[in-house]
Amino acid sequence: MHDDFHPYTWLLWLALGATAALSTRNPFYLTVIIVAALFVFGVIAKRQAAVGGSSAAAARPAAWKPILRLAAMLLIFTIAWNALTTHFGDIVLFELPRSWPIVGGSITLEALVYGVVVGMGFFALILIFATFNSAVGPQTLLRMLPGFAQQAGVALTIAVSFIPQTLVAYQEIREAQRLRGYHVKGLRDLRPLFVSLLAIGLDRAIQLAESMDARGFGGNLSVQTVRDKRLDGLGSVAGLILLLAGLVWRTMSASGELAGLLLMAGGTVLLLIVFRRQGKRLHRSRYRRWIWRRRDTGAAIALGIALAALLALIMYWPDLLLYYPYPPYPLLPDFNPIVALLPAALLTPALLMPPAPRMAKRPAAQTSTPSPRADVSPRPEPVRPLS
Secondary structure, eight states: OTTTSOHHHHHHHHHHHHHHHHHOOOHHHHHHHHHHHHHHHHHHHHHHHHHHTTSHHHHHHHHHHHHHHHHHHHHHHHHHHHHHHOOOOSOEEEEEOTTSTTTOEEEEHHHHHHHHHHHHHHHHHHHHHHHHHHHHOHHHHHHHSOGGGHHHHHHHHHHHHHHHHHHHHHHHHHHHHHHTTOOOOSSGGGHHHHHHHHHHHHHHHHHHHHHHHHTTTTTTBOOOOHHHHHHHHHHHHHHHHHHHHHHHHHHHOSSOHHHHHHHHHHHHHHHHHHHHHHHTTBOOOOSSOOOOOHHHHHHHHHHHHHHHHHHHHHHHOGGGTOOOOSTTSOSSOOOOHHHHHHHHGGGHHHHHOOOOOOOOOOOOOOOOOOOSTTOOSOOOOOOOOOO
C-alpha cells in the first residue's frame, strides 16, 4: 500500500489522526474523525483486495477487522460502565436501589453522554492505528525506525503483528472445525482450539527465528570499542541528568523557566548525539527506495496544514475543543465547521489515491462440440497385406 503513498505521508496522517483523537472529547468532531478513518480503511481494504490477491498486504485489513469489533465492544462497555458507576448530573433517567454496590444510585443522562464520548475517543484512536498498520505494514515500520532503535523496533514490530496473526489463525481453526462438524458445547471443547493456537504460534516463532538467522540479523553491527562505550554511557547519563534538572528547575522555581528550558534542550541535544553515534554502528542496505510522488506532496501539504492548525488550537484556543457534559457546562456541545475541517483532512489519502488496476481476467475456455467436417484427428492408415 505504501507504493501508492510514501510511508512518511502515512506517518503524517497518523500524527494528525492521533492528535485529533486525543485532543478532543467533542462528539461532533469525534464523529468526523471516525467517519474519515473508516472511509480510508475501507478504501485501503478494497484496493489491497483488488491488487494484492492473497498476499500479506491484502490480509492486513482483514486481520485488523476483529480488533475493530473488539474496539466496538469496548465502546459499548465504556458507555455502560460510566453510566452505571458515575451518579452525577441533573437529568436523572432512572434510579437503581441504593443498596446495590457500585451501580446503586441515580443513572443520569450526563454520565451516559460522557461514556459515549470517552468510548468514541478510544474507538477513534484504535481505528486510526488499525488504518495506519493496514496501509504501511510492520516491515515498513521497521525500516522507518532509526538505527539505534533496531532491537526495540523488532520487538515492537513482532508485538504489533502478533494479535492480528493470532486472530487470523483463530478464525482459520474455527472454520476448519466447523467444516469437520466440530461444535463447541463447553469449556472442555475449547482445548483443541488452544492447542492448535499454541502449535501455530510456536511454528511461526521458529520460522521467524530461522528467517532472521538466515538473513544475518544482528551481524551487521560494527564492533564498539571500550572508549566508545564509555563515551556513550557518560553522554546518556549526562543527558538524562540535564533533562531531570531542567524539569525540576522549571517546576520548583518561579523565575527559572528559561533556565529550565535551556537545561532540557541541552539534555535533549546530548541524547540525540549519543543516539546518532549508536545508529552509525548499523549498516543497512537499500534494495528498493521509496518514491515521493506529486500526490504525496499534495497530501503532505493538506495534512501538515491541518496538523499545524490543530496544534495551534490546542495551545492557544483549547476551549474550542473542550467538551464536558456535567454541570455547570451545557449538555449540548458546540460545533465549529472550521474546526471540523481539520480532522476531515484525514480523507486526503483516500481522495488522492489512484484507481486500483484491474486484474487481468483469463479467457474462459470455449467448449463447443466439433462438427464432423472439422474433425482433424489423424485417421488410422489401412493395413496392407504382406506380399
